[in-house]
Amino acid sequence: MTTTGLRADEGYAPVTGGVRMYWRSLDEGGTPLVVVHGGFGVVDVFGDVLERLAAHRRVVAVELQGHGHTADVDRPFTWDDLADDVAALVRGLDLGPADLMGYSLGGGVVLRVAIRHPEVVRRLVVVSAPCRRDGWFPDVLEGMAAVSAAGIEGMRQTPMYAAYAAVAPDVDAFGTLMDKTGDLLRTPYDWSAEVRAITAPVLLVYGDADGIPPAHAAEFFALLGGGLRDAGWDGSGRPASRLAILPGRTHYDVFSAPELATVVDGFLTVS
Template sequence: MTTTDLRVDEGYAPATGGVRAYWRSLGEGGTPLVALHGGFGVVEAWGGLLEQLAAHRRVVAVEPQGHGRTADVDRPFSWDALADDVAAVVAHLGLGPVDLLGYSLGGGVALRTAIRHPGAVRRLVLVSAPCRRDGWFPEVLAGMAEVGSAGFEGMRQTPMYAAYAAVAPDVDAFPALMDKTGDLLRGDYDWTEEVRGLTAPVQLVYADADGIPPSHAADFYALLGGGLRDAGWDGSGRSASRLAVLPGRTHYDVAAAPELASVVEAFLA
């Protein structure tokens, strides 16, 4: 199936706090997969991954508050509010329970969605996202400390800003997006105990040169019941959750890894 063969729909869904979230749907059938991109991203930031995943199912990409085509509202960013927005979109479109895929900041939102709205999520895929703020390398945390509108002139020269400017309803809102994102990233969080209580199986995916050390990936996987014992010759002791480390990738290009689609598809199947 080629991209032009896929059914494509789009629109806006009422979320919470006055947000009207933009969504784009590709493909048909199967359990719907809702995809959440990283910070400052737009739907197009997924590259060809969504088309690959939509070959045999419906994939719905959502742009959260203040990102891309979704206009900002007078509300700070919080993990829980953004998660509640996702659940509202799922309910409005009549999709649930869905499979949920999130990358980086979108991974944090996806995780909070599964925690706060377990009935809306069948399976969860997290790409390059920790379950505690201190799961990031110290140099990444130092970079997060500097995220804000003071760095707008530098960001304005990037492809990320160009993609935003091409679709945003208010191009001048990007500095505010930087400030709100910075405030979110600087806030402390530790979702360890809530992760232990997840009922949905989880696929964790990291790069081997990620912004998150392999030790945190192993800790996160252990919270999900993975990597705690030998699975046995027949695999009967294996956790329902999975861990994948993609070689030769970093936090910034892991979502473009050609093997990611097959890893996701195998888990969701």
């Protein structure tokens, strides 16, 4: 699917800490959906998922501090700062209450938005992200421990670097992006108690071969009131939140899977 026939726009929004966040908008109407990429990502990593979702609503994809078009500033990456940036964009573009979707690192960011700024969130979609750091498989955590500019030569051979280099205002800043991202990924966190207090409906999406085990997905879902009881013959006991495990998908392809758009669209259009 292409953007043919969809209204497209882009720009920069001043958010917090001097960051000017890049955004790209597709189509119009409905409740806007704000989409946040994963670590080292750019808007284009989602493939045609954004176009599929824009068939029924305006989609606004953003690039976080130091990612893609968005220039870095003299500020470390923290979950709360990145979340505050997204919330400021929602307010600045007059999008809220909006639906939010984030993948991996972006999933953690939108989760923090729902916790810190519930007034800007209508519905939340968290794709391939845990609610506490040790929700990742141990080997994934080992990989996160090694993320730094020391590995930049290996990263230069990846599609992620190519996508960054194609649009970044300062290509030489990729090493700093690696250092800051590594520091963020190594920061301990457990948001379980705060997740229990989220009132917006939440859709959790994982691949069945993800970097996060299905057991953690079920635990996360339970914090949202899901999977705790039978819904009854008429479905009256069904929770507002949902859990989706996409078969045959991994952490590295779930974000661009066509079925992701189908599942998310169904969740967002619930009356």
